[in-house]
Amino acid sequence: MQQNDDRNVLGEALAICSTSPMTGFLRDGCCEAHPSDVGVHLVCSEMTAEFLAFSKAQGNDLTTPRPEVGFPGLMPGDRWCLCAARWLEALDAGVAPPVILRATHEGALALVPLSDLKAAAIDLH
Numbered sequence: 843m844q845q846n847d848d849r850n851v852l853g854e855a856l857a858i859c860s861t862s863p864m865t866g867f868l869r870d871g872c873c874e875a876h877p878s879d880v881g882v883h884l885v886c887s888e889m890t891a892e893f894l895a896f897s898k899a900q901g902n903d904l905t906t907p908r909p910e911v912g913f914p915g916l917m918p919g920d921r922w923c924l925c926a927a928r929w930l931e932a933l934d935a936g937v938a939p940p941v942i943l944r945a946t947h948e949g950a951l952a953l954v955p956l957s958d959l960k961a962a963a964i965d966l967h
Contacts, residue, residue, distance in 0.1 A: 886945035
């Protein structure tokens, strides 16, 4: 599925990451690049308990719902557009969540090597 003309890290049309929960900087399901997105939320990942605990310890609680900003809170198994820098930080800590390459925006490659993304990919086979 394609949302617009954005490309993924494989050079293909960017696939939808998740609509349940609705993710993306624009909450349209895609990890699209947007000029206002200073967090660079471009890496489509499948949440794990280890990553969610790591993110919370880093000061970004992704598990607690925040209805006032339309955030449902995440659980292991949910797919979410992560900040590329946070994903890389989690990789360095040994807790990077799996990646869906077809839904990860090519802009993530400015921060994360493709080889690292491929090593964590769950959609290559």
